[in-house]
Amino acid sequence: MRKVIMFNLITLDGFFEGPGRDISWHQVDEEFNEFALEQLSSTDGLIFGRVTYQLMANFWPKPAGLEGEPATASWMNSLPKYVFSKTLEKAEWNNTRLVNDDAIVELNKLKQEPGKDLFIFGSANLSSTFTKHGLIDEYRLLVNPVVLGAGVPLFKDTDEMLKLKLLHIKVFRNGNVLLSYQPSSQ
Numbered sequence: 001m002r003k004v005i006m007f008n009l010i011t012l013d014g015f016f017e018g019p020g021r022d023i024s025w026h027q028v029d030e031e032f033n034e035f036a037l038e039q040l041s042s043t044d045g046l047i048f049g050r051v052t053y054q055l056m057a058n059f060w061p062k063p064a065g066l067e068g069e070p071a072t073a074s075w076m077n078s079l080p081k082y083v084f085s086k087t088l089e090k091a092e093w094n095n096t097r098l099v100n101d102d103a104i105v106e107l108n109k110l111k112q113e114p115g116k117d118l119f120i121f122g123s124a125n126l127s128s129t130f131t132k133h134g135l136i137d138e139y140r141l142l143v144n145p146v147v148l149g150a151g152v153p154l155f156k157d158t159d160e161m162l163k164l165k166l167l168h169i170k171v172f173r174n175g176n177v178l179l180s181y182q183p184s185s186q
Contacts, residue, residue: 001111001112002110002111002112002113002114002115002116002117002118003111003117003118003137003138004047004107004111004117004118004119004120004130004135004136004137004138005043005117005118005119005120005136005137005138005139005140006119006120006127006130006131006136006138006139006140007039007119007120007121007140007141007142008121008122008124008127008140008141008142008154009023009026009142009144009176010141010142010143010144010154011025011143011144011146011147011148011151012143012144012145012146012147013147013148013149014153014154014155015148015150015151015152015153015154016122016124016151016152016153016154017151017152018148018150018151018152019150019151021055021152022151025144025146025148026144027144027145027172027174027175027176029174031172031173031174032142032172032174032176033069033071033072035170035172035178036072037071037072037075039119039140040072040075040076040079040119041075042116042117043079043116043117043118043119044079044080044115044116044118045079045080045081045082045110045115045116045118045119046076046079046080046081046082046118046119046120046121047081047082047084047107047110047118047119047120047121047123047126048081048082048083048084048120048121048122048123048126049083049084049085049122049123049124049125049126049127050083050084050085050087050088051122051123051125052121052122052123052126053081053083053085053088053091053093053096053123054088055122056076056093056121056122057091057092057093057096060072060073060076060077060093061073061077061093061094077093077094077095078094078095079095080095080096080097081093081095081096081097082096082097082099082106082110082118083096083097083098083099084099084103084106084107084126085098085099085100086100088100103126103129103130104129104130104133104135107130107135108135111135117137120136124152124153124154124155124156125156125157127154128155128156128157128158131155131158131162132158132160134183134185136183137182137183138167138180138181138182139164139179139180139181139182140178140179140180140181141154141178141179141180141181142176142177142178142179143176143177143178143179144175144176145175145176145177162183163183163184163185164181164182164183164184165181165182165183165184166179166180166181167180167181167182168180
């Protein structure tokens with residue numbers, strides 16, 4: 001069975017984006033880009049909610065994405081993508097499947113298919129839904145050494161405690177720290 005891995009950059013105070021969708025605080029450098037390519041090469045599918053999908057689809061196939069980070073753009077544009085949305089009517093980014101049906105049922109089906117692990121990038125609302133239903137197998141949180149004081153929390157709409165077991169820690173030269181966890185019930 002495939003695992004679903006949620007990966008997000010967060011601040012020390014738990015925000016995954018600042019006010020107005022600000023992500024200027026992301027510390028992205030050569031070491032991060034190498035890590036991103038490792039992650040992308042270990043998956044054969046990306047999962048997005050509508051908002052993150054639209055942001056990604058407006059960047060990676062465009063000149064800024066293609067020229068700014070060509071290796072990452074190649075992976076992002078070629079990998080299968082699953083966008084979960086009740087409001088989006090079409091998904092035109094290369095190799096994207098729009099999922100308008102029950103997200104829980106559909107993700108369970110995807111997990112049963114043969115293949116490599118699936119990654120969720122961004123998509124805090126969708127991740128919250130999947131977390132509530134125990135569908136995320138691993139949480140990879142890249143903590144940036146910054147406190148925003150305001151923004152959108154990664155774990156919002158969480159009404160139950162989620163206990164996690166630490167799997168791995170990776171310290172980046174720029175001060176970012178990757179924390180990998182799995183739900184402790186697994």
